[in-house]
Amino acid sequence: MIALTPDFRKVISLHVLAGVLWILAALVFGLLNQLQLMAGVPAPDVLGFGIIRPLFTTALIFGGWVGVITAASYFLLQKEGELKWQWVALAGFALQQLALILGVVTILCGLNKGREYGEWSWLSDNLYFLSLALFVVVALRSAKSEMTAPSLYVLIGFTGGALTFLLGNLSLPYSPFGSSPITAGMPDASVQEFYRMGILGFLVLFPLFGLLYYLLPAHLKLPIYNDGAVKFQAVTMAFLIPLSGSAFLALGPGPQKTATAGIVFGIALSVVILMGTWNLLYTISRGPHAVELDRDGAFMRWTLRFLLFLTLLRAISLPRFMQAHIGLTWWNSQDIASDILILSALGLSGVGLVFSQRYTGKATSGGSAGVALFFAVLGSFLMILTNVVQGVIEGSTISGMEGGKLLQPAFAGVLFAGNLADPSTSPTLHYLLGFRGLHLVGYLATAFSLLAWAFAMLSIWRGSGEAYKEPDLHLPEEAHSQEAH
Numbered sequence: 001m002i003a004l005t006p007d008f009r010k011v012i013s014l015h016v017l018a019g020v021l022w023i024l025a026a027l028v029f030g031l032l033n034q035l036q037l038m039a040g041v042p043a044p045d046v047l048g049f050g051i052i053r054p055l056f057t058t059a060l061i062f063g064g065w066v067g068v069i070t071a072a073s074y075f076l077l078q079k080e081g082e083l084k085w086q087w088v089a090l091a092g093f094a095l096q097q098l099a100l101i102l103g104v105v106t107i108l109c110g111l112n113k114g115r116e117y118g119e120w121s122w123l124s125d126n127l128y129f130l131s132l133a134l135f136v137v138v139a140l141r142s143a144k145s146e147m148t149a150p151s152l153y154v155l156i157g158f159t160g161g162a163l164t165f166l167l168g169n170l171s172l173p174y175s176p177f178g179s180s181p182i183t184a185g186m187p188d189a190s191v192q193e194f195y196r197m198g199i200l201g202f203l204v205l206f207p208l209f210g211l212l213y214y215l216l217p218a219h220l221k222l223p224i225y226n227d228g229a230v231k232f233q234a235v236t237m238a239f240l241i242p243l244s245g246s247a248f249l250a251l252g253p254g255p256q257k258t259a260t261a262g263i264v265f266g267i268a269l270s271v272v273i274l275m276g277t278w279n280l281l282y283t284i285s286r287g288p289h290a291v292e293l294d295r296d297g298a299f300m301r302w303t304l305r306f307l308l309f310l311t312l313l314r315a316i317s318l319p320r321f322m323q324a325h326i327g328l329t330w331w332n333s334q335d336i337a338s339d340i341l342i343l344s345a346l347g348l349s350g351v352g353l354v355f356s357q358r359y360t361g362k363a364t365s366g367g368s369a370g371v372a373l374f375f376a377v378l379g380s381f382l383m384i385l386t387n388v389v390q391g392v393i394e395g396s397t398i399s400g401m402e403g404g405k406l407l408q409p410a411f412a413g414v415l416f417a418g419n420l421a422d423p424s425t426s427p428t429l430h431y432l433l434g435f436r437g438l439h440l441v442g443y444l445a446t447a448f449s450l451l452a453w454a455f456a457m458l459s460i461w462r463g464s465g466e467a468y469k470e471p472d473l474h475l476p477e478e479a480h481s482q483e484a485h
Contacts, residue, residue, distance in 0.1 A: 008078060011089045012071045013461060016356065018097060019067025020454045023344070026059035027447045030341070034440050054107050054119035057337050061117060061199065062128065063100050065340060068348055069207045070135060072355045073154045076214050080151045083142045092134030099127035111177045115168055115195050117336065122179035125169040132162035149230045153210025156238050157202050164198030164242075167191070190258070193245035193334075200336045201241035204343060205273065208303075209233070211351045212280055216300055219354060220473055225283045233276040240269040248334050250320045263318050270315035277308045294471045296357070299350030299373055306346055306380050310339055313388065330439075331391025338383060345376035345446045349453040356460045357468040365465030368456040375449035382442025390435040 033052045035041050042052075077083055103120035106112060112119035120128075139155050147155070168191060171179035183191045217224055224230060246262030249255070281304050284293070293301060317326060317333045326332065349372055357363055459465060 008074055008083045008086050008089065011086055011093060012074050012359065014090075014093055015067050015071035015074070016352070016457065016461060018093070019064050019069075019071065019352075020457050022059045022063025022067055022100070023348075023450055024454055026056055026064055027450055029056035029059055030443065031447065034443055037436070051107060051110070051112075054112055054116075055104060057117050058100065058103055058107070058119070060337065060344065061203070061340055062103075065344055065348055066096070066203060068352045069203075069211070072211050072351050073135075073139075073158070073207055075355045075359050076150055076154060076211060077139055077142055079214070080148055081142055081144045083138070085138050085141050088134050088141075089138045092131045092138070095127050095134070096131035099124045099131060102127070106177055109177075115192060117196065117199050118165075118169070120169075121177040122169070122171050122173045123177060125165070125171070129162055129166045129169075132158055132165060136162060148214075149227075149234065150210045150214035152231070153206050153213065153234055156234060157206025157210065160198065160202030160206065160238060160241065164195060164202055168195030168198065189249060190246060193248045193262075194242055195245075196248075196334060196336060197241055197245035200339065201237065201244075201269075204336075204340055206234075206237065208343065208347050208351070209276055211355070212300060212303070212347075215351065215354050216280060216283060216297075218358075219297055219300070219471065220284065222283060224279065226279050229275060229279055233272055233279075236272045237269065237276075240265050240272065244269045247318055248323070250323050259320075263320065266318045267315055270311050270318070273311045274308065274315075277304050277311065280304050281308070292473055294473065295370055295373060296350065296354045296471070297473065299346065299353065302373065302377055303343070303347040303350050306342055306384075309384065310342065313384070314339075325395040326391045329391035329394035330387045338387065341446060342380045342383065345372075345380060345449050345453075349373075349376060349450070352453070352457055353460070356457060360460055360463065361468050362460050362463055363466050363468040364456045365459050368452045368459070372449045372452040372456060375445045375452065379442045379444070379446030379449060382445065383439060386435045386439035386442060390439070393435070 029052055032042060032047065033049070033056050036047075036049060036052060074083065074089070083089075099120070103118065103124040106121045106124065107119060111121050118125070118128075136155065136159050139151075139158065143151065143155070170182045172182060173179040181188060181191075213224060213230060244262055244266035246258050247266040248259075248262070250259040250263065281301070284297070284301055284304075313331075314333050316322065317331065323333070353364065353369055
């Protein structure tokens with residue numbers, strides 16, 4: 001029986017351990033996904049793409065990401081005030097794991113009837129919603145009357161995430177695991193896009209920004225450059241996230257005026273995210289003078305760089321003519337799993353390492369964290385590059401078709417193998433020598449980075465290694481004199 005502790009040590013450590021294990025499971029499912037696309041292994045009649053894909057997204061987003069971010073968020077709330085009702089937090093953890101395990105089992109049984117990210121039965125949906133709601137209850141019960149901006153981000157993120165999950169998966173059950181969605185037809189398309197953006201915005205970006213707004217100044221011993229913009233960002237993001245999903249109805253059956261408004265709101269949301277990201281980056285750089293970062297600080301800097309890059313690319317792909325060109329290609333703005341995989345390899349890893357070392361008082365042993373950072377940067381760059389290039393090529397190919405035939409047959413060689421493979425060779429070799437093969441290399445690098453991160457995290461929580469010491473980070477002497485003035 002688990003002994004409850006007033007300082008939430010059991011609750012936090014259980015969330016970390018479960019989150020790391022779900023990340024490792026996601027790596028396995030993701031690798032199977034890549035192998036099936038490349039070589040048809042495993043066979044579609046054994047484990048089809050429609051089964052492996054939701055197993056990957058379930059383990060990555062709802063198991064790994066939410067697990068570690070929940071632990072880090074409890075750490076943040078504990079630093080802000082006294083955490084209370086640990087039995088509620090422990091119940092939330094139990095419900096979360098039960099929902100995930102049932103979700104995986106029902107997907108394997110072919111009972112996946114839910115939204116694209118999750119795809120569970122109604123039972124798992126409701127259990128998971130309750131786990132998110134219980135976190136919000138604990139956060140509100142433990143919060144001070146004056147909440148700091150980082151705590152506000154975490155609370156908005158989990159509250160918005162819980163409501164998104166509930167509204168996006170509303171259904172009427174007709175059997176223990178079967179249900180019918182309340183929405184149908186065109187309204188269901190709108191709900192799907194609201195759900196997709198809500199998961200990315202509330203469960204991923206909000207907690208990530210909140211934790212970075214706390215950990216980065218604490219790590220650098222520098223205040224946020226523009227503190228007034230922090231709460232403005234929170235309010236505008238909370239308003240824009242639910243509205244921006246309708247941008248992806250532009251090429252569907254939905255109302256086009258609604259889609260146009262969604263595109264405008266989506267671009268505005270991108271601007272707000274860029275503003276917050278640049279605020280954090282400028283906190284590090286302080287203009288021309290860069291802070292001398294250690295490895296943990298480098299994790300946060302690279303997270304912000306890639307978030308900046310991803311946001312710019314997503315904003316560029318939002319206009320109607322861009323969606324028409326790349327909407328059905330590899331570079332698809334509706335595929336949030338690739339964004340979350342990149343942010344997991346960098347943002348989740350960095351946040352997890354920093355908060356774990358500060359919470360346990362133990363530093364990472366060996367070079368696993370440094371290896372994780374190197375391969376996370378390499379893998380993220382390759383995945384973004386290959387997705388964009390492949391998307392542009394596919395978009396050009398589609399636009400160069402007439403009557404189902406390519407107007408420029410030479411595109412076929414570029415599309416599959418970058419003109420490096422002999423057309424007489426096997427499709428597998430075409431895959432390996434083409435952009436998709438390069439994407440596989442990027443995925444493997446990212447997977448290896450998360451594996452190294454998992455070992456680093458487990459070593460911290462086992463208590464091995466030296467005692468954690470506050471890093472001696474500082475600005476160059478010239479910058480110090482300017483700060484003094």
